[in-house]
Amino acid sequence: MKKKGLVSTCIILAVAIFMACFAGISFYKKRHFVEDVVTEGSAVTRTEKLSKYNQYLANSFGDVDIYVLEGEEEGGSVLILGGTHANEPAGHMAAIVMLEQFKPTKGTVYVIPNICQSGLSHNDPLEGTPQYIHFTTANGDVRTFHFGSRASNPIDQWPDPDTYLHTSGDWTPRYENASKNTTQTLSGSEVRNQNRCYPGIANGTLTEKVSYAVTNMINTLKIDMVIDLHESSPEYAVNNAIVAHEKALEIAGISATINLEAEQGIKIKVEPSPVNLRGLTHRELGDYTDAFALLCEVGNPSQGRFRGYTDEALAITGKDPCYKVASEIHNGALLYVDYSSGDFPISLRVARHVATVAALIENMGFDYPDKEVIIDNVPDYQEMVDGDNLGLWLR
Numbered sequence: 001m002k003k004k005g006l007v008s009t010c011i012i013l014a015v016a017i018f019m020a021c022f023a024g025i026s027f028y029k030k031r032h033f034v035e036d037v038v039t040e041g042s043a044v045t046r047t048e049k050l051s052k053y054n055q056y057l058a059n060s061f062g063d064v065d066i067y068v069l070e071g072e073e074e075g076g077s078v079l080i081l082g083g084t085h086a087n088e089p090a091g092h093m094a095a096i097v098m099l100e101q102f103k104p105t106k107g108t109v110y111v112i113p114n115i116c117q118s119g120l121s122h123n124d125p126l127e128g129t130p131q132y133i134h135f136t137t138a139n140g141d142v143r144t145f146h147f148g149s150r151a152s153n154p155i156d157q158w159p160d161p162d163t164y165l166h167t168s169g170d171w172t173p174r175y176e177n178a179s180k181n182t183t184q185t186l187s188g189s190e191v192r193n194q195n196r197c198y199p200g201i202a203n204g205t206l207t208e209k210v211s212y213a214v215t216n217m218i219n220t221l222k223i224d225m226v227i228d229l230h231e232s233s234p235e236y237a238v239n240n241a242i243v244a245h246e247k248a249l250e251i252a253g254i255s256a257t258i259n260l261e262a263e264q265g266i267k268i269k270v271e272p273s274p275v276n277l278r279g280l281t282h283r284e285l286g287d288y289t290d291a292f293a294l295l296c297e298v299g300n301p302s303q304g305r306f307r308g309y310t311d312e313a314l315a316i317t318g319k320d321p322c323y324k325v326a327s328e329i330h331n332g333a334l335l336y337v338d339y340s341s342g343d344f345p346i347s348l349r350v351a352r353h354v355a356t357v358a359a360l361i362e363n364m365g366f367d368y369p370d371k372e373v374i375i376d377n378v379p380d381y382q383e384m385v386d387g388d389n390l391g392l393w394l395r
Helices: 002-032 089-101 188-192 206-221 246-264 281-288 312-317 321-332 346-367 381-387
Strands: 044-049 065-070 073-081 103-112 132-136 142-146 163-165 185-187 225-229 241-244 269-272 292-297 374-376
Touching: 073 089, 073 206, 073 346, 089 103, 089 142, 089 225, 089 346, 103 206, 132 312, 163 188, 185 188, 206 281, 225 281, 225 346, 241 246, 246 269, 246 281, 246 292, 246 346, 281 292, 292 346, 312 346, 346 374, 346 381
Parallel strands: 073 103, 073 225, 225 292, 241 269
Antiparallel strands: 044 065, 065 103, 103 374, 132 142, 163 185, 241 292
């Protein structure tokens, strides 16, 4: 009996060691996988490191590339942020499409497609989400991109506090009507949520350092507009929407009603940035910089709680039978997106982001000629939707 028990113990131990090694190798590969962003043939004129705007980021996992697209004529400037929540792939991929396709003729476009690089390096625990997504380009190449986590990797800042206390640090508001209520308490894990840590702390946690660098970059370069790209579950009320700081509400409203709905048939709503919800780009970057601060949301079934099996196919096609059923209950009243077609593919979600960004930039220049940014080679919304293959818009 003792010998039989020893053998069983050894077998169990061997299986446990094998599983630990397998998981460790998978974790290591994802942690160190580098996405291939193609700048050859694009309008990218140079790149610089985010640590230029916060020295404490140097040689850290948060020191990402800033892609700079400069037009021949001087004009305004805009910063596009993708990957704030790395499990929202349309925001990440839209930023990559824009940096590879946009060709500014006037003004400057700054693109950071992976602002939360730490979040891209792991997955949300217990969610069973894919580690990568793949797209086939027009020339037949297969390009691989991360599917990550909503929050920064715990190995980059640990442990989480019991309660996360947001603070504006040493920043002084630049918006005259900025709320004085800059302190809020959240669950401790929110300390790793990139979109709860603005305006940031220079030598704080990794997430706070990144937020500080973005805020300082906007102020240093006097960037005119910042647009943060997100996705949300179909049952989330703020969906298919532009969330705008007070300073940017007029630009957002004109973009939504005229450029998007009237001209392109894209149904979208405008939401004002909540004054008492702190740490978000559309609030803090509007209060602590002179930029027009906006955030774009688009519906994604792989984000929601109604979803079924969560794999790469769901992230790309947006086809989920559970959401199809939900769309048929009470005439779709459970959802805040039109899911009657039975899918919400990433090509559509990215197309919405690209069209929205283009509209916001155009209207900033219309209302403020000194801030004008003119962009050629903007992918056509309907062509992106009809093509149903995001790879066609990647180099």
